[in-house]
Amino acid sequence: MALKVYNTLSKQKEVFESVQPGKVNMYVCGVTPYNHPHIGNARPFVTWDVFRRYLEFLGYDVTHVQNFTDVDDKIINKANEQKSSWDKVSGEYIQAYFEVMDKLNVKRAHVYPKVSTHMQEIIAMVATLIEKGFAYELEGDVYFKVEAFADYGKLSGRSLEDMQAGARVDVDTRKQNPMDFALWKSAKPGEPSWSSPWGAGRPGWHIECSAMSTKYFGGSFDFHGGGSDLIFPHHENEIAQSEACTGCVPFVKYWLHNGFITVNEEKMSKSLGNFFLVLDILQHYRPEVVRFFILSTHYRSPLDFSDARLTESTKSLERLEIAQGNLLELQTLTGDFLSTEALTYEKITAELRREFLAAMDDDFNTALAISHLFALAREINKYKQEVENGKPVDGKVVDLLAKTWQLMTSIIGVLEHNTTTVATEEQDALGKLVEKMIACRAQAKLEKNYAQADAIRDTLQAAGVILEDTRQGVRWKKA
Known part of the structure; x- marks a missing residue:
């Protein structure tokens, strides 16, 4: 196209x-x-x-x-x-x-x-x-x-x-x-x-x-x-x-x-008192959320700015971050195992890539392109769930998912810097510390010391680390 x-x-x-x-x-x-x-x-x-x-x-x-x-x-x-x-x-x-x-x-x-x-x-x-x-x-x-x-x-x-x-x-x-x-x-x-x-x-x-x-x-x-x-x-x-x-x-x-930006469906203007500086918005929302919010609507369409829309964008981006976390974890688990699924995932990722690029070819339709990024996220989550249920990790499948993810995120400009498993010494040190605190929290729960467990969770959250309790164990991410 x-x-x-x-x-x-x-x-x-x-x-x-x-x-x-x-x-x-x-x-x-x-x-x-x-x-x-x-x-x-x-x-x-x-x-x-x-x-x-x-x-x-x-x-x-x-x-x-x-x-x-x-x-x-x-x-x-x-x-x-x-x-x-x-x-x-x-x-x-x-x-x-x-x-x-x-x-x-x-x-x-x-x-x-x-x-x-x-x-x-x-x-x-x-x-x-x-x-x-x-x-x-x-x-x-x-x-x-x-x-x-x-x-x-x-x-x-x-x-x-x-x-x-x-x-x-x-x-x-x-x-x-x-x-x-x-x-x-x-x-x-x-x-x-x-x-x-x-x-x-x-x-x-x-x-x-x-x-x-x-x-x-x-x-x-x-x-x-x-x-x-x-x-x-x-x-x-x-x-x-x-x-x-x-x-x-x-x-x-x-x-x-x-297109124009409206605020709660009214045109933004100083006289109406609905004039928002990016500097002030970033006091409440992450920069990636603001960027994601802007690109979730086609550029020629009006864009309505509100706390509700930004909150919605925050949740949507968090869903993508979960998929990215799953992808990073899969990359650490890959080995020499080869499966017949590689051919299936070649077709899946090729089609998602084609649809994503077709959306961009159609007057830079980022809103539609992002929907295909979510479709890719679902494929990543599905494969991660299958691995958690005992399926061996096929490095070819993970590579196909990772390359398609990197292509999409680098064009949209969100989550593009976190698709590698190579960590800095600082990140390694943070990870080790967080894992130790998660272990202490788990021990506190075993001892039914829930106050201490909550205190550990709150301390991590104050430091910008969010814990997620899942059926497969505790996951963490930086806020």
């Missing part, structure tokens, strides 16, 4: 064909670093992380670029509030971004361009647009002339007339058309500014991404994306100014956008 993606530009799924054979260039709109990342920020970055993982699995050489809009009104306002500088504020929150995304197991992009370090490219692009007749200057401000770009509105599917009638635009009677948007803004007192042919100032929001993506990828590249809220006006304006400047059409071959 070939990879198909839903292209916001064509409003349909298309078979993916890279601009350059074997190479994929992807640009993702990053954060404006004036605060800690919120759950709405986390969704696109986790989503695009999976896109990248899958494209790399398919064998593509992927270059991932994600910007920081480090020159912005919000940053300037925050700096003034804190009696600090705009660059110090943005630097602190860029670091905060990395700390959170590292916890969510989001791979670092290859390049993180910042607006402040790309003024030369931005000014050059604005100058070219003026020279080509797509922009004009007014008293130090430069605007893009939307009526000069015949395809304006092709991404959002709106006509210029409808946009003029219904869109919110800054009131500026000097503009030739109310929909014309700023490419360069003249300097205001107390704001950072850079020298330009039109006087001191700073860039408008939209031109920044066009200049940075063009610098790293040229006039046309494979993927561009972000949240659905960026379709208009940001990405619409990016297309207009980029194609007008370079003459390369299309500017981007495939536009992908993730």
Whole structure:
């Protein structure tokens, strides 16, 4: 099956064909670093992380670029509030971004361009647009002339007339058309500014991404994306100014956008008081739970955030962790025994692998792909139960299960670092200590000293070790 993606530009799924054979260039709109990342920020970055993982699995050489809009009104306002500088504020929150995304197991992009370090490219692009007749200057401000770009509105599917009638635009009677948007803004007192042919100032929001993506990828590249809220006006304006400047059409071959996040079925917003920072969420839920929660819904669908949904994700992930624990235990038991079941499990794992990859090929359907991961977990648990009932362990079967598990978890990005039986000295020491305490707890139970047994269990739990009493004995795992 070939990879198909839903292209916001064509409003349909298309078979993916890279601009350059074997190479994929992807640009993702990053954060404006004036605060800690919120759950709405986390969704696109986790989503695009999976896109990248899958494209790399398919064998593509992927270059991932994600910007920081480090020159912005919000940053300037925050700096003034804190009696600090705009660059110090943005630097602190860029670091905060990395700390959170590292916890969510989001791979670092290859390049993180910042607006402040790309003024030369931005000014050059604005100058070219003026020279080509797509922009004009007014008293130090430069605007893009939307009526000069015949395809304006092709991404959002709106006509210029409808946009003029219904869109919110800054009131500026000097503009030739109310929909014309700023490419360069003249300097205001107390704001950072850079020298330009039109006087001191700073860039408008939209031109920044066009200049940075063009610098790293040229006039046309494979993927561009972000949240659905960026379709208009940001990405619409990016297309207009980029194609007008370079003459390369299309500017981007495939536009992908993730759906909105709601909170208890209401749109997340500061005014409603349902605005959640990832930093705060991680005080109550593990990072893998948050990542799993995000990917359990197809990226284009709305995602409803609630404690109930996160609790549900916690329980679901724990089911997968039990299967992984069983797999690790099976790996320690494998020997030279060979059974006729190997052929059966070759068919089972091959089919699960095929179904998992088919789901990913269908517009990166992680929700469906995860259902096949659960099916694999059931096969692992079933085989482990058979072994506990006396069946000899077939190393070939375990190897098939482990390789399929590793494939799925490495693409989804959960539980991917725990599929090996090789333990560090620290893990070995912890295991020996826990096993000794489990033995002491068992002895306490034999002596009917249940208070001591409970105390041992509580001590382990406080240290991040969870005990599970099963028919086959006591199992333990790190919380």
